[in-house]
Amino acid sequence: MMDSFEFNKIAGAVLGTLLFLMGLGIVTDSIFHVPLPKVAGYDLPAVEAEHAGGGAAATAPAAVPVAELLAKADPTKGAAVAKAQCSVCHNFEKDAPVKQGPTLFGVVGRHIGSMPGFAYSPAILERSKSDQTWTFEHLNTFVTNPRGYANGTKMTFGGLKSDTQRGDLLAYLRTLSDNPVPLPTAAPAPAPAK
Numbered sequence: 693m694m695d696s697f698e699f700n701k702i703a704g705a706v707l708g709t710l711l712f713l714m715g716l717g718i719v720t721d722s723i724f725h726v727p728l729p730k731v732a733g734y735d736l737p738a739v740e741a742e743h744a745g746g747g748a749a750a751t752a753p754a755a756v757p758v759a760e761l762l763a764k765a766d767p768t769k770g771a772a773v774a775k776a777q778c779s780v781c782h783n784f785e786k787d788a789p790v791k792q793g794p795t796l797f798g799v800v801g802r803h804i805g806s807m808p809g810f811a812y813s814p815a816i817l818e819r820s821k822s823d824q825t826w827t828f829e830h831l832n833t834f835v836t837n838p839r840g841y842a843n844g845t846k847m848t849f850g851g852l853k854s855d856t857q858r859g860d861l862l863a864y865l866r867t868l869s870d871n872p873v874p875l876p877t878a879a880p881a882p883a884p885a886k
């Protein structure tokens with residue numbers, strides 16, 4: 693039979709051991725402590741967003757689909773745009789002679805670089821191989837930024853950036869024909885592969 697003195701010795705030893713182990717735990721923790729990351733996983737360097745903006749817009753074709761521009765377009769206003777922006781270098785009447793640039797009567801749907809008697813630049817002739825004809829899409833891209841479309845073109849024109857004016861202009865060019873091509877529908881077919 694254990695007396696109380698004996699019990700106290702054993703209890704004291706157990707307690708002492710527990711306290712020692714706890715103390716050891718605190719000490720080792722403070723020596724080998726590795727902080728846990730707030731979020732599990734590795735920190736990766738942030739991806740820079742430098743390619744997200746600006747740059748692309750300068751060379752990309754006009755953002756508004758040409759069918760949308762034409763749906764809202766006014767050919768009468770387009771005639772005024774053509775007079776102001778293009779008539780220095782282009783004639784628009786049927787059988788009119790070339791000026792600095794080729795005559796634009798019938799240009800919509802015409803083969804690119806095909807006006808007889810006009811000396812086109814190699815840049816335009818190169819485009820005619822890949823793009824074939826002046827569709828509304830091709831005209832839209834060219835008129836927005838001539839050198840962007842045909843780098844080296846002789847057409848020294850900075851480009852018509854206004855969507856509204858370009859739409860009106862294209863609607864006007866369409867009327868310069870004995871047999872105007874149909875207006876594109878709201879969802880145009882994807883541009884032919886280059």
Ligand code: HEC
Nearest residue numbers: 777778781792793794804805812813816845846847848849
């Ligand atoms: C400073 C003179 C100049 C102005 C202004 C100008 N053009 Fe031109 N354009 C040219 C020349 C030169 C060419 C021939 C380009 C070549 O061979 O590289 C040309 C070619 C074109 C062609 C290709 C025709 C074909 O037969 O393949 C189109 C379409 C055209 N111009 C439309 C326009 C429109 C629309 C405007 C007005 C927004 C305009 N141009 C303003 C000089 C001009």
